[in-house]
Amino acid sequence: MVVGMAITGAVVWITTPSSTASGDGTELSATVLGADGTAPLTPVDGLDPNAAPGSTLATSGAGGSRARTTTAAIPPAPTLPSLPGCTPIPLAQRAARTLIVGLPDVKESTDPMIKTVLDIGVGGIFLNPGNVESREQVISLIRGIRRQARRPIVVAVDEEPGRVSTFGDLIGTSPSARRMADEGPATDVRTYAHAVATELAELGIDLNLAPVLDLTDGPYDEVIGDRSFSVDPAIASEYALAYAEGMTDGGVRPVAKHFPGQGRSSEDIHFEAAEPITVSLDMLRLTDVRPFRDLVRAGIPVVMMNHLTYTALDRNLPASLSPPAYGLLRDLGFTGVAITDSLGMGAINLTWGFYDSAPMAIAAGADGVLATDGFFAEEMRDGLVDSIAAGRLSERRLSEAAARMVALAGADPRPLTCVAVDLPRMSPAPVALSAPPVEGRVPDETAER
Numbered sequence: 001m002v003v004g005m006a007i008t009g010a011v012v013w014i015t016t017p018s019s020t021a022s023g024d025g026t027e028l029s030a031t032v033l034g035a036d037g038t039a040p041l042t043p044v045d046g047l048d049p050n051a052a053p054g055s056t057l058a059t060s061g062a063g064g065s066r067a068r069t070t071t072a073a074i075p076p077a078p079t080l081p082s083l084p085g086c087t088p089i090p091l092a093q094r095a096a097r098t099l100i101v102g103l104p105d106v107k108e109s110t111d112p113m114i115k116t117v118l119d120i121g122v123g124g125i126f127l128n129p130g131n132v133e134s135r136e137q138v139i140s141l142i143r144g145i146r147r148q149a150r151r152p153i154v155v156a157v158d159e160e161p162g163r164v165s166t167f168g169d170l171i172g173t174s175p176s177a178r179r180m181a182d183e184g185p186a187t188d189v190r191t192y193a194h195a196v197a198t199e200l201a202e203l204g205i206d207l208n209l210a211p212v213l214d215l216t217d218g219p220y221d222e223v224i225g226d227r228s229f230s231v232d233p234a235i236a237s238e239y240a241l242a243y244a245e246g247m248t249d250g251g252v253r254p255v256a257k258h259f260p261g262q263g264r265s266s267e268d269i270h271f272e273a274a275e276p277i278t279v280s281l282d283m284l285r286l287t288d289v290r291p292f293r294d295l296v297r298a299g300i301p302v303v304m305m306n307h308l309t310y311t312a313l314d315r316n317l318p319a320s321l322s323p324p325a326y327g328l329l330r331d332l333g334f335t336g337v338a339i340t341d342s343l344g345m346g347a348i349n350l351t352w353g354f355y356d357s358a359p360m361a362i363a364a365g366a367d368g369v370l371a372t373d374g375f376f377a378e379e380m381r382d383g384l385v386d387s388i389a390a391g392r393l394s395e396r397r398l399s400e401a402a403a404r405m406v407a408l409a410g411a412d413p414r415p416l417t418c419v420a421v422d423l424p425r426m427s428p429a430p431v432a433l434s435a436p437p438v439e440g441r442v443p444d445e446t447a448e449r
Contacts, residue, residue: 074313074327080400086418091395094402094417095384096121098362100156100339101374105130107137109144117374118145120381123405124154124207126372128166135170135203142204152409156207156255159196160227161189161243164210171199176226177212177243181235186242193243194429197250207408209255209304211243213291216263223268231263237291241298248426253408256295258306258341259329260319261288269307269347273318281312284328293332299426301336302408303329305366307347317364318347321357326365336424337404339368344376354379359387363397367404 088094099122106113117125125145132138142155157166162176174180180189193211200208212227215236220226229239244254261284267274279288292303305320319325320340329338343349343357352360358369358380369380387393403419406412413421 074324074331080403080419080421082396082399083414083418083420086414088399088418089416091388091398092381092385093121094398096377096381097123097402097405097416098366098368098384098398099358099377099380100124100126100154100368100370101377102126102128102372103131104373104375107131107133107141109141109148113374114145114148117377118149118153120377122153122374122377123368123402123409124156125374126156126370127205128158128372129169132167132169138167138170138203146204152406152411154207154405154409155205156209157200157205158209159200159205160210160212161192162226164227167199167203171196176220177229177239178220178226181229181239186238189239190242190246190249193246194249195246197247197252199250201251205252206410207253207255207302208247209257210247211240211254211256212258213237213240213256213295214258214261214263215288215291218263218266222266223270224263224265228263233287233290237294240291241295244295244298244300245426245429249429253301254426255302255304255339256292256300257304259289259292259303259338260284260306260310260313260325261292262306262308263288265308269341270345273347273351274308276309276311276315278311281328284310284312289328289332292329296332296334296424299424300334301423301425302339303334303336304339304341304370305329305361306341307345317360320348320366321352321360321364323364330365334424335422337367337408338365340366340370342370342372343380344371344373355383355386357383359384359393362401363387363393367401368408 099120101117101122101124103111103113103117103125127138127142131141145155146153158164159166160177161174161180162178163173165173174192175183180192197208212224212229213236214224214228215231215233216222216224216228217231218225228236230236240256244256247254264277264279265274285293296303305325307318307320309316309318309322310325313319313324313328314322320343326338340361343354343361348357354371354376361369362384371377371380384393384398388395388398399417399419403413403417403421404423406416407421407423413419
């Protein structure tokens with residue numbers, strides 16, 4: 001579990017105390033590398049500012065000794081401005097606002113699980129195909145959720161081109177992202193995404209976990225496969241941007257995923273951790289990160305972190321739990337909401353339970369943590385609160401995360417978190433037009449898979 005972060009020159013490092021074990025019973029440690037070997041430390045989250053650069057903090061646990069080294073030359077994320085003399089809402093409520101949770105197989109707004117997660121205070125709800133029966137049922141479900149919440153709340157889905165679709169049975173599915181990029185101009189993708197976003201907005205959806213910015217030309221049915229627009233960074237950027245712009249045109253916020261790029265792995269992290277990605281940081285920036293850079297410059301409001309480990313950033317932690325990975329994202333100029341992929345995936349949950357992984361993600365730099373099963377919402381909230389009490393997470397970092405999530409839901413975060421937030425926005429089409437038909441979407445049985 002992450003205690004804090006210090007910066008030596010431009011080098012980020014993190015550590016955990018000897019009294020704290022990670023979810024697998026192994027205590028992590030950090031080797032501190034100064035940019036020139038002598039630069040003074042800047043204390044963050046209670047770390048000792050007198051620790052010597054180059055020192056190794058070694059501990060051991062049930063899993064044996066593990067040295068932890070992060071050497072990515074990435075500056076820390078800037079701190080958001082706070083309001084003097086302001087009293088925020090209780091800590092548990094701020095913790096809950098960072099959570100985006102699913103409602104497995106819930107189809108009616110009277111289901112008791114909805115009341116449970118809303119009473120906990122979650123910041124967002126994630127819907128998947130198990131929540132869908134008909135158009136009227138989905139509209140009723142979402143309206144019921146919003147009515148019971150009595151506050152702005154994010155309602156998110158996965159609606160990509162091709163095989164990953166929440167509402168394919170209602171609005172049809174489409175060719176894959178790869179096929180779209182191969183067969184037509186990016187302007188067609190923007191038109192298509194605008195039409196889909198209009199449908200989503202009419203259902204009550206305000207956040208879509210798409211587009212995919214990952215680069216691959218591997219087999220179409222791999223975990224990313226044909227969900228990728230292209231292996232070429234420039235092409236992937238052009239088409240992903242068009243999709244994001246179309247979503248914006250239709251009134252739905254897009255999410256760029258899976259930072260810093262998942263296309264280099266063919267392993268399915270839903271089930272277990274994948275082999276580490278060993279590409280250099282320079283190569284990451286030139287290839288996988290380039291589409292994210294371009295969408296950040298265009299104002300993308302949300303970016304999703306993946307669960308792969310990149311040795312150039314962090315040898316032990318996946319990107320979703322790694323401060324250098326979030327540092328790399330912020331170094332692009334991103335000021336929006338960083339969220340994790342689902343913490344229930346095997347790549348995370350087989351090592352760290354929800355109680356540990358949620359505060360690890362927020363401490364690393366996440367603003368929102370996703371879990372597709374809301375049963376674990378209370379456990380994650382309690383993990384966040386307890387981590388602050390134990391010194392593993394700063395209240396300031398939690399308040400920043402909660403502020404961004406509250407702003408994403410459409411509310412003013414200042415009275416709730418005492419933190420001022422200005423999220424980036426993409427520019428919609430200059431002229432408001434009625435949504436075109438969802439061209440190219442075909443019945444499921446003939447869709448490319």
